[in-house]
Amino acid sequence: MDLNTVRAVIPASAAGRWRAGDAWLAGGTYLFSEPQQHLHRLLDLTGEGWPALTVTPRGLEIAATCTISELAAIVPVPHQMIPGELVRQCCAAFLASFKIWNVATVGGNLCTALPAGPMISLGAALDGTCLLRTPAGDSRELPVTEFVTGAGTTALVPGEFLRSMTLPAPALRCRTAFRKGSLFPLGRSAALLIGRTDAVDGSFVLTVTASTVRPVQFRFDAVPPPGTLRQAVADGIPAEVYVDDVHGLPAWRRHLTLVFAEQIRTELAERSTP
Structure with missing residues (x-):
């Protein structure tokens, strides 16, 4: 336009x-x-010349100008267990043509802050951190879960821009499980949940996106037993946090969220069993 x-x-x-x-x-x-x-x-x-993807001691830094096609083409890096499958699952959640993949950016998806934004899902699920800068060069960092504050709203103040998102090395080494649902096979995400377990300490994190106006996380010291996670999700997401639009009613989104949460819990529990 x-x-x-x-x-x-x-x-x-x-x-x-x-x-x-x-x-x-x-x-x-x-x-x-x-x-x-x-x-x-x-x-x-x-034109700022930022490298799309940079491996650092902290983890993987993804420039705000990194395109979806550049991110989707990521390959394993020595000494890093870059979760290529999860990255590709999140990129595919765009359900967009190659034309969009070659233009749309990770930063743009984060800053637009649509509930169904899959780069929000990826960043939140892996404890990503956003680096924000002003034209004067001042900077600050925020977790992705705090950067996105609601449907279409972020913590950016006038004049600030998103420089990059860093996914920390420990989270990149975790096992992950992914679930996505929508009204139609090629529809916008109505619920997108990602679970992860730490291979070192066994901790479990579930991140809920798309069904909620902002990312919501649940953390446990280990994969919780049956019923515990469902109850935590049921009690931990207020009714007003569920999205209500033409892509799905809140009650249906809540149902999907609870079903997917249990599926993820079961999958990661089985994969964590010696």
Whole structure:
């Protein structure tokens, strides 16, 4: 879509002082999908030259400008158990064509903060941390679970942009289980749950996304016994946190969440048994 109120597209490094009417531009799949009458300048982050994927002692750093196709092509790295299967499952949850995969970015999916955003699911499930920066160079870090605050809302303040998301090394070595449900085979995610168990200490984490307006996590010292996880999820997600839209009613999303949670618990319990 043409944005007829935008008067300039400039490199982010030349943005200078942030102004009302500015927006950061990466893939632009959301920005150009509907009218943006309030925007007058787009500050292009794609020319900053950030490496898409960087392995560091902390884990895997994913640039905000990393495209979905670049992330989906990830390969195992020596001394790191990069969860390639989980990455590909989350990328496939877009249900988008290769054209979108080659343009849409990890950062854009996080910042749009749609409940069904699979990069939110990936980052939250693996205890990802968002690095936020201002044009002046100031920075701060937030867990993905705190970065996304609601349906379409984030912790970004005016002038801030997402520089990268880092997935910590310990989480990358965990066993994972993935479940996704929607109204139609090629429909938007109505519930997307990811569980993981730590191969070292046996701890268990379940992350609920898509059925809820923001990521919700449940942590246990070990894979919980039957019934315990279901009760924790039933009690731990208030009714108002479930999404209510044309892609699924809250009661149905809650049902899917409870079913998937138990399936994940069972799968990881079996895989953790010697």
